[in-house]
Every structure is written in structure tokens, then in C-alpha cells.
Amino acid sequence: MICASQQVFAQTRGELEAKRQAIQQEIDEINKIIRTTESKGRSALSEFEDLQYRIKATERLIQVNNQEANLLTREITSNANKIDRFRNELKQLKDDYEQMIQKSYRSKSNKSRIMFLFSSESFLQAYKRIQYMKQFAQYRKKQGVEVMAQTKTLQNLNSTLFEQRRDQEKILAENRQTKSRLVSDKNTQEQLLTSINKQKKKYAQELNQKQKEVSRIDREIDRLIREAIAIENKKVGSDAKATFKLTPEAKALAKDFANNKGKLPWPVKSGIVSMRFGERPHPIVKTIKIMSNGVRIDTEKNGIARAVFEGEVSQISKIPGANVVVMVRHGDYLSIYNNLQRVFVKSGDKVERGEELGEIGINSSSGKTTLIFQLFKNTSKLNPEQWIYKM
Structure with a gap:
């Protein structure tokens, strides 16, 4: 908690605003996906999961809004204190300047200046008096400029303070509306949970069946990977079946791919991760373990799957229950794009980073357009969240 609060304090308003916009964009994506599936008879489990994504994103949005409002409070307090200080300084400057003008006015005649010079007891004293009059004139001019500068600074601070208070009120008003939507979503989710708990056995069976289907598809992908390795190795005279035999060019490509860990682009233009990598208990039916070899x-x-890095299309296969899978090889790394309903490439094609591979199909159980994305090094599963930028 201490580390988190220090990190928040160090964030600038620009950083918080960027984070707020990113979360709002995520919520917009969730809402868009929910709208496209509302009329497709989704199960209570799917509705609960959709609300859970939106609730978590909304809670993060409220947190960032609070952080930004608190930062504005600190800035407003700081600027209000500066304004008080500048007002006092400006008053003092004006008082000093007024006294100087009055003194200058009393002695402004040429006669008094000449008398001031002629009354000198020596040439050196006369010279020093000339220098004094010049310095006095320069100082008077400097004081006038400083009064104008301080006045301008005070005007700018007042303008900034007005904008900060306006922005703070806007954020607080948005937060009140966001909290109201959060309460509504939580109430709806609570009603869904009550409904699900009444039929927990039924949903547990449904989840078990889905996990069996996922495991079957994962086994088929594992088989396709070994098959691809064997085919590629045969081309270079190797009978290895678990690891790619790399040419110098393939080694260079693999190294380049590895150097881009954490910087690879998303395989879709926009979307949300609905299932993460690894094993975890289901958020509602805790007795069911959900296992994922990639991310959903x-x-x-009609979203489009895009290559995350340059490479060669190694395999295109039709998997029953998963539409078409496209496998792209990057040296001894593989990126896999599963559940495509239309494919724009063919085996052996060279593809560039960001190139369109195919149109993503509908997930029959959720009614959503879902890409199943996986990464492998040879036959070893990799967590895409560690490789894709900000996944």
C-alpha cells in the first residue's frame, strides 16, 4: 500500500488523464461487446462475467478520478497560497514604486538637478552624483517593469486557478455519475449471482463441458505444433520433433522476436482480455478450475486478427469447434491465432508485423467475437501477457 501511494503521488496530472482516458476506452469497448451480444440469449454466467469486467474497469476509473481530483486539490491550494504571496509582494512593490515616483517628482526639475551637481565639492563627487542619478533612473524603470510582471503573473495564476477549479468540479461530477452506474451494475450482478446459485450444479456441468472442449482444442494445437516442427526440420535434414532446427536467418529472427518481449502489438485493433493465461478457479463456481494455454x-x-511480428505462415488448420487456426513461425517462436472464420493468407506466406491474417469468428457459447491467441517457443507455452504491450 505504501509503494502504491508513493507511485500515485509521483504521477503527473497528464499521466493520470492519459490513464483515465485509457480506462474509459476500455469501458467503451466492453459496452460495445455487450451490446452486440445482448439479443443472443446469453447465459447468466456470461452476463455475470461481462458485468465483472465492467465493474473492475469502473472501479479503476473511479480510483483514477479520485487521484486526479486530489492532485487538483493540492495544485489549487498551492496556487491559492502563491496568489496570496504575490498579492502581498505586489502591494509592497506598488508602495515602494509610489514613494519613488513622489520623490522623483519633487526633484524632477532641471534646475534642482543642476544645483545638485554644482553643489559637489569635487569633480569626483560630481561624477559620482551623475552615476547615482543614472542608477536611480534605471532602478525606477526596473521597478516599473517588475510591477507589470508581477501583475501579469498574478493574472495568470488567477486564470489557472479558475481552470483548475472548473476541471475539478467536472471530474467530481463525472465521478458521481460513474459511482451511480457502478451501484447499478453491482445490484444487477447480485441478482444474477442469486439466480446462478440456485442452479449451481447445472452451471458446474456447463463449465466442466466447456473446459473439456478447451482441453481438446489445446491438445490438437499441441499436435499441430509438433507436426509443424517435424515438417520444417525435415526441410533442413533434421529428424528432431520437439525443437526447430534453426538456420542462421531463423536464429536472427528468433533473437529479434525475443528482443521485442513486452513490446509486441495486440493481435487485434481493439478488444478486452476475457480469459487470461494459466490456471485459476472460476470466479463464481469456485470448485471448477479454468485452464488456458493462451488468452481470449x-x-x-467482424474483427480482424493481425500478426504480432514478422514471420512465415507455418500452418493453417481447421479444428472442429474452433473454426480455423493460423500458425505463424518466428524462428523457434510461434504465434497462434485461433477461431478465424475467414483467412487472408496461405501456408508459406511471409507476413509483416501488423499484417491482416483473417476475420475472427463468433464464440458459440458466449455469442462474442473472440480470438484465442497463444505463444509458444518450440513446444513450450508462453504467457502472452508478458509479451504483448500493456495486455
Whole structure:
């Protein structure tokens, strides 16, 4: 908690605003996906999960809004204190300047200046008096400029303070509306949970069946990977079946891919991760373990899968229950794009980073447009969240 609060304090308003906009964009994506599936007879489990994504994102949005409002409070207090200080300084400057003008006015005649010079007891004293009059004139001019500068600074601070108070009120008003939507979502989710708990056995069976289907598809992908390794190795005279035999060019490509860990682009233009990598208990039916060898990304209808890095299309296969899978090789790394309903490439094609591979299909159980994305090094599973930028 201490580390988190220090990190928040160190964030600038620009950083918080960027984070707020990113979360709002995520919520907009979730809402868009929910709208496209509302009329498709989703199960209570799917509705609960959709609300859970939105609730978590909304809670993060409220947190960032609070952080930004608190930061504005500190800035407003700081600027209000500066304004008080500048007002006092400006008053003192004006008082000093007024006294100087009055003194200058009393002695402004040429006669008094000449008398001031002629009354000198020596040439050196006369010279020093000339220098004094010049310095006095320069100082008077400097004081006038400083009064104008302080006045301008005070005007700017007042303008900034007005904008900060306006921005703070806007954020607080948005937060009140966001909290109201959060309460509504939580109430709806609570009603869904009550409904699910009444039929927990039924949903447990449904989840078990889904996990069996996922495991079957994962086994088929594992088989396709070994098959791809064997085919590629045969081309270079190797009979290895678990690891790619790399040419110098393939080694260079693999090294380049590895150097981009954490910087690879998303395989879709926009979307949300609806299932993360690894094993975890189901959020509602805790007795069921959910295992995922990759990530599931819900995206817009007719969304397009894009290559995350340059490489070669190694395999294209039709898997029953998963539409078409496209496998792209990057040296001894593989990126896998599963659940495509239309494919724009063919085996052996060279593809570039960001190139369109195919149109993503509908997930029959959720009614959403879902890409199943996986990464492997040879036959070893990799967590895409560690490789894709900000996943």
C-alpha cells in the first residue's frame, strides 16, 4: 500500500488523464461487446462475467478520478497560497514604486538637478552624483517593469486557478455519475449471482463441458505444433520433433522476436482480455478450475486478427469447434491465432508485423467475437501477457 501511494503521488496530472482516458476506452469497448451480444440469449454466467469486467474497469476509473481530483486539490491550494504571496509582494512593490515616483517628482526639475551637481565639492563627487542619478533612473524603470510582471503573473495564476477549479468540479461530477452506474451494475450482478446459485450444479456441468472442449482444442494445437516442427526440420535434414532446427536467418529472427518481449502489438485493433493465461478457479463456481494455454480476446464484430511480428505462415488448420487456426513461425517462436472464420493468407506466406491474417469468428457459447491467441517457443507455452504491450 505504501509503494502504491508513493507511485500515485509521483504521477503527473497528464499521466493520470492519459490513464483515465485509457480506462474509459476500455469501458467503451466492453459496452460495445455487450451490446452486440445482448439479443443472443446469453447465459447468466456470461452476463455475470461481462458485468465483472465492467465493474473492475469502473472501479479503476473511479480510483483514477479520485487521484486526479486530489492532485487538483493540492495544485489549487498551492496556487491559492502563491496568489496570496504575490498579492502581498505586489502591494509592497506598488508602495515602494509610489514613494519613488513622489520623490522623483519633487526633484524632477532641471534646475534642482543642476544645483545638485554644482553643489559637489569635487569633480569626483560630481561624477559620482551623475552615476547615482543614472542608477536611480534605471532602478525606477526596473521597478516599473517588475510591477507589470508581477501583475501579469498574478493574472495568470488567477486564470489557472479558475481552470483548475472548473476541471475539478467536472471530474467530481463525472465521478458521481460513474459511482451511480457502478451501484447499478453491482445490484444487477447480485441478482444474477442469486439466480446462478440456485442452479449451481447445472452451471458446474456447463463449465466442466466447456473446459473439456478447451482441453481438446489445446491438445490438437499441441499436435499441430509438433507436426509443424517435424515438417520444417525435415526441410533442413533434421529428424528432431520437439525443437526447430534453426538456420542462421531463423536464429536472427528468433533473437529479434525475443528482443521485442513486452513490446509486441495486440493481435487485434481493439478488444478486452476475457480469459487470461494459466490456471485459476472460476470466479463464481469456485470448485471448477479454468485452464488456458493462451488468452481470449473479445473484440468487435467482424474483427480482424493481425500478426504480432514478422514471420512465415507455418500452418493453417481447421479444428472442429474452433473454426480455423493460423500458425505463424518466428524462428523457434510461434504465434497462434485461433477461431478465424475467414483467412487472408496461405501456408508459406511471409507476413509483416501488423499484417491482416483473417476475420475472427463468433464464440458459440458466449455469442462474442473472440480470438484465442497463444505463444509458444518450440513446444513450450508462453504467457502472452508478458509479451504483448500493456495486455
